[in-house]
Amino acid sequence: MNNKAKLIIFTGPxxxxxxxxxxxxxxxxxxxxxxSISNTTRNPRDGEINGMHYFFVSKNExxxxxxxxxxxxxxxxxxxxxxxxxxxxxxxxxxGKSVLLEIELQGALQVMEKRPDAVTIFIKPPNFKELEKxxxxxHSEDEETILKRLEAAKIELTNANKFHYxxxxxxxxxxxxxxxxxxxxxxxL
Ligand code: 5GP
Numbered sequence: 388m389n390n391k392a393k394l395i396i397f398t399g400p401x402x403x404x405x406x407x408x409x410x411x412x413x414x415x416x417x418x419x420x421x422x423s424i425s426n427t428t429r430n431p432r433d434g435e436i437n438g439m440h441y442f443f444v445s446k447n448e449x450x451x452x453x454x455x456x457x458x459x460x461x462x463x464x465x466x467x468x469x470x471x472x473x474x475x476x477x478x479x480x481x482x483g484k485s486v487l488l489e490i491e492l493q494g495a496l497q498v499m500e501k502r503p504d505a506v507t508i509f510i511k512p513p514n515f516k517e518l519e520k521x522x523x524x525x526h527s528e529d530e531e532t533i534l535k536r537l538e539a540a541k542i543e544l545t546n547a548n549k550f551h552y553x554x555x556x557x558x559x560x561x562x563x564x565x566x567x568x569x570x571x572x573x574x575x576l
Pocket of ligand 1: 399400401425426429460461462464469470471489490491492493494495
């Protein structure tokens with residue numbers, strides 16, 4: 388069967404478990420889909436590797452990339468910039484690979500405008516209390532950052548209906564199964 392290269396947007400509030408789901412997803416699928424490594428101005432967390440989790444850049448470098456029109460989309464989120472490298476996405480799609488963008492809502496809305504053929508997936512928590520519990524439980528942010536992320540989460544959750552698919556992250560295994568099902572359906576594999 389033919390492989391249709393698709394741009395896939397994967398969005399959901401901070402703490403919902405996107406990273407865990409994607410780590411499992413990429414172990415279980417073929418190499419016809421690649422993860423787009425974003426640029427960010429936030430500091431690396433313990434264990435995060437430059438060029439693997441993100442390209443960690445300074446604010447100046449990021450703003451230079453904005454001027455050079457390097458981004459398919461970018462957004463300010465919780466006091467930092469995050470952006471998707473346009474050249475990488477276009478190259479991979481031209482090679483026949485699907486590309487998965489793990490991005491927050493503002494960026495997702497920009498890509499929906501520019502690339503209306505993108506497949507859009509929103510991942511939501513079972514409920515808001517559980518989200519807060521997960522976000523606090525990972526101990527990677529200070530209180531101020533947690534509160535900013537929870538505020539952003541409220542807005543993100545009210546926009547879930549703008550996405551083609553919604554997956555509830557109740558258990559990781561079920562969420563990954565669902566993501567794989569959508570991926571195969573959309574890329575015809
Ligand atoms: P974190 O700081 O937790 O790694 O990411 C914060 C939020 O930014 C997450 O919702 C994540 O999906 C999103 N994000 C990561 N990379 C990008 C990007 O390139 N563009 C946009 N718009 N959001 C991103």
